[in-house]
Amino acid sequence: MLPLKEVIVLLSIIYGITSVSLKNEEARNNTQRNLRRFPPNFLFGVATSSYQIEGAWNEGGKGWSMWDHLMRTDPDHMADGKTGDIAANSYHLYKRDIEMMKELGVKIYRFSISWPRILPFGRPDYVNPEGVAYYNNLINELLANDITPFVTIYHWELPQNLNEQGGWLTENIVDWLGDYARVLFQNFGDRVKHWLTINEPYIHCNNGYGRGNHPPRIQSPGIAFYECGRNILLAHARAYHIYKEEFAFQGGQIAIVISSDMGMPSDDSESSAEAVEDYRAFYVGQYMDPIFSANGNYPQRLIDRVANASASQGLSQSRLRPFTQEQIDYIRGTSDFLALNHYTSKYVYRNSSIIGTFQVPSHQDDAFVGTYVDPSWTQGGTWLFTYAPGLYKLLVHLKERYNNPTIYVTENGFGDWATGLIDENRVAYLRGYTNAVLDAIDAGVDIRGYCSWSLMDNFEWAAGFTLRFGLYEVDFEDPNRTRRPRKAALVYKEIIRSRVIDPNYNPDPYLEDSNSSAIVVKTSALFILVSAIIHKLL
């Protein structure tokens, strides 16, 4: 005989749970119905980089990068004395990383390949099979989960022996990077259709060769800084041409990743307008104009300002070495889309108060602009201030300046020193900046995707593990590097699911599945009570 009573009890519980959670979802759908919607083909993603998450610094046949070298020779250099030797341990935990992407519902994973993991000695005469196997596993697992890999070829992990042979200060690196890129196209290009050559030329050159707080720790903001940028543009162009000439049959796209803060005039004076033009020429145009402008080459005002300053310093040549016409043509147009990293904005001015404030020579002195932020902007890490309209203004500016390029935001996110799962500042940042993307779409910007930095807390370079950018928190004290979703992860997940930004959605990351679980728990208790009464009656 059927245990009728038990079946009734069970069915009523199931009915209770599903009807309540459906009601809940329906209510949320109703409030979201009138909100602006991301287009169906708009792609959401998350981003990371190899040294910041992989760990396994000396496993699987990997060679030394210049970061590994710095960690062995001067670990105290990092804010917390920590190294990236283990980081988030993604070399071993990549399957968990992909599980997290599934939880979020993202369609893009932007990650980077570690040059010395593939080519331990930097050059392609020895390709490390274990390195190739690791990235094959990662790429195959992503594709099996319907996530598109956007692969950064170079995210600052220069093999140490190439660093010792001149690194980014020698034009030989154009060959070195090209040869390395070819190995990646050969091994992964059958599955990877979105390549990003080099991450953030300005930040890499300023930190490594200007300020000197990253390896190779050269402090030459007025000379080596420009050489680095010049060689990055040439090396990027080499990788682009190799891809187009030898691997066109793979049918993918290739681009460079350029970071840009939004510089805005501090008032409507002539001097502020001039200052903004110079700010943009030095910090963004130096890298974008040679690739994206109609005629190529550096911005004329950058060329003129450095030439003038160099002359007044008694130099016979400009510290900004010019490109030949052949090089200008070689670099121009070498990006299938614009990959933009953006975090923060600044007001820009020029007046007598900045005289004498910059090191000479330096690109800061050459640009000769002052900047400040609005004190009302929420501050994250030292340099990060939240001003979401800045992203909208930047996207519109880039559309106008570079003839409406296709744009992907390849990094945007909020970092600070706070730990724990309730991250209201990150939530506000995420909502504000994704809303700015909607504004840009309305303004006709051809923006196709948005990647949040970062999937999880990671090794934030010279800040060590103190500065956290993760949608997922990582416990760096735990040998398992356990990851837990923060509130911002749940908010991002709901933006991706619903394709709207619902300001009222208020999930609790300490409950397994947000909002609805609390109600479901309460109502299932009610239904158990009701069922118990039915049980008694029968």
Ligand SMILES: *[C@@H]1O[C@H](CO)[C@@H](O)[C@H](O)[C@H]1NC(C)=O
């Ligand atoms: C809520 O909306 C989503 C898609 O926007 C849809 O798949 C789902 O069925 C809706 N749920 C209810 C209960 O209406």
Ligand SMILES: *[C@@H]1O[C@H](CO)[C@@H](O)[C@H](O)[C@H]1NC(C)=O
């Ligand atoms: C460079 O110097 C020349 C001669 O002093 C001056 O006319 C010109 O305006 C200067 N250009 C810039 C961009 O500073």
Ligand SMILES: *[C@@H]1O[C@H](CO)[C@@H](O)[C@H](O)[C@H]1NC(C)=O
């Ligand atoms: C220069 O401009 C800045 C920013 O607007 C302002 O704070 C400062 O007082 C100005 N200094 C002079 C000398 O005008």
Ligand SMILES: *[C@@H]1O[C@H](CO)[C@@H](O)[C@H](O)[C@H]1NC(C)=O
């Ligand atoms: C780490 O993971 C292993 C295997 O899943 C488990 O047995 C162990 O308890 C975990 N350790 C911690 C500290 O969570």
